[in-house]
Amino acid sequence: MNEMKWDLSQLVESTDPDHIIARLEEMVSESATIKKHYQGKIVEMDAANLFTLLESRDNFSLKYEGVAMYCNLLYSANSTNPVAQQLNDAMRRAILRMGQNLAFIELELGQLLSSKPEITDASELEEFHHMLKRTLRRVPHQLSEVEEQLVMSKDQNGIDAWSQLQGDWLSTRTFRIIIDGEEKELPYGQIIGLYEDPRREVRREANRIVYDALGKDAILWSTALRSVCADHVQMCDWRKYPSVMTQSLISNDVEEDTVRALMHTIEKNVETYRRYLSLKAKLMRLPKLGNWDIIAPLPDDPGKKYSWQESKKNVVEAYTQFDQQFGKYVEDMFDRRHIDAEVRHGKVSGAFCATWFDGQSAYILQSFNGLVGDVYTQAHELGHAIHAYLGSRAQRPSNYEIGSCIAECGSTFGELLLTEHLLTNSSSDDEKKAVLCKVLDEFGMAAFQVSARYFFEHALYDAIKAGRFLDGELISDLWTNSRDKIYGSVVEWLPEMKWEWTMKLHYYIPNYRFYNYPYVFAQLFVFALYRVYLEQGKDFVPKMKALLSAGSSRSPRELAAELGFDITSEDFWQKGIDQAEEFIDQLESLL
Ligand SMILES: [Zn+2]
Known part of the structure; x- marks a missing residue:
C-alpha cells in the first residue's frame, strides 16, 4: 500500500467504468425528471413547497457528488490514463446536460423572490434564509431570459475570446535565456519558475526577458483589456449596478463599506510592508531589493528537507496543539488515504482540497517534494479539509457555497499554526528566519501586492469615466502608480516591469471584475483571528469552530459579528x- 497515493474507491459503490457511466446517465435523467416535475411551478410556490424543492435539490447534489468527484479526481491524479480521460469527459458532458436541465430553478426562484420577497423570512425556510437573501440581492440585476441568453451567446465570441487569446498567447510563447553559458528556450510555465531561483542574476534575467517580450505585444494586451473593461461598464449599465464593484460585492457576500475599511487599513500601513522588505534586503546583504528579489529564498536558507512522515508529524502536531478534534480530523485524512502526494507524470500541477460533502470529509491533491513549502501546502490544504469536516456536519449543501473571503480561513489559519510549531521546534536561527520570511513573503503578496492590483483596477475605470483612451502606455502608468503606492522607493524595479499587468490572468477573465480584495480580506482576517487566539488562548477554539462550521449560512459580516468584531471598522x-508586525519584530530580533 502506498501511503502517498489516495484511495478514491470510497467515493463510489464500484469503480467499474461501466457502472460509473451508468450512474452519470442516471444523474442526467433524474435532473430531467425534476425539470418535468417543477418547471413553471416555482413562481407560484408557497414556503412549504419551496422548502421541499430546495431540500430535494440538496439531496440530488449529495446523491451524485461522489461519482462526479471520482471522475474529476481520477483525472487530476493522472490525466494520461485513458480510463480517467474517458470518465472525466463523460462526467463533464453529464454535468453540462444536468446544468441545462436545472437552470430553470435559479431563474424561477428569482422571479418568485422578486414578486414575494417576504417569503425569504418564512419560518419554514429558516435553514435557507441566507441563501435566499443572497439570491434576492442578485435578482434586481437579472435581465430577461432572452436577454441573458443573448449576452451568453455574444460573450462566446466577445469577452470570452479575449480571455482565451490571452491564455493561449502566454502558453504558446517560448523565451530564450542563457543560464551558466548555455542558451535555453523555455515555455512560459517554466521560465516563471526561475523567478524563485537561488541565483540572483538568473531571477533578474528571467524577469527582464519575460516582461520585455510581453511589452512588445502591448497593442494586443491593451486592446484586450480595454474591451473587457468597456464591456463591463456597458453591462453595469444594462444590469443597473450602481458601481463597477457591485457584481463582485454580491458574489463575495460583502458590502462596500467593509472593502473600504479594509483597503484604507492597507493604505495606512504600507510602512509595515516596506519595513519587512528593507529587513529582507539586509538578510540578503543587499542595499535594496530588486523586484526579482521580493519572493526569493534567503541566501542562508538551510533548505531543510522533510520526509513524508516528518511532514505529517509536524502538521498533525500543529493542529492537535490548537485542538484535539482538529488533530483527529487531520489524522483521519491520512488514515483513510484521502491525500494524493506522490509526484507523478500527468498529475495536475499545484494543490487543492476538494470537499466531499456527502462523506463529511475531503480529498487533497499535492506533489510532495519534501521542501518546507510542501509542508506548508499540506497544512494549508488540511485546513480546508477541517473546514469541510466541520461545515458538512453542521450545514446542508445549499449553505456550503463559501465565498472567497471566508474560504481561506481554515487553510491560512493552519499555516500560522504550523509556523508557530516550526518556530518552536527549529534548531537554528537560519531555519527560523526561513520560516518567518516564508510567512511574511506570502502575507506581503496577498495583503499588499494584491492591493496594488485593486487600486489599479479602480484606476482603469476612473480613466474610462474620465474619457481617456486606454493604450499600453497609459495602462502602464496606472499600473506603476498603483504599485508605487504600496512599495514606495524601497524596491528597485526593472523598467520592463511596467508591463506586469499584461500577464495578470484575472483581468481578462469574463465577469470576474474586482477579484482581488477577497485575498486581502482573507489574509488580514486570519492574521487578526490568530492575534485574538494568542490573546484569548483556548477560549478562542470554540469560536474558530463556530466560524468554520457556519459554511455560507451567514455573511462574513455576520460571522465576524458573532466573534465580536465589526469588519466595517478599521x-x-x-x-x-x-x-504581521509581531512576526517582523521576531525576524528583526534574529538579525
Ligand atoms: Zn486555499
Missing part, C-alpha cells in the same frame, strides 16, 4: 497588521 483590520 480597528478590526489593524489587528491583522499588528500580527
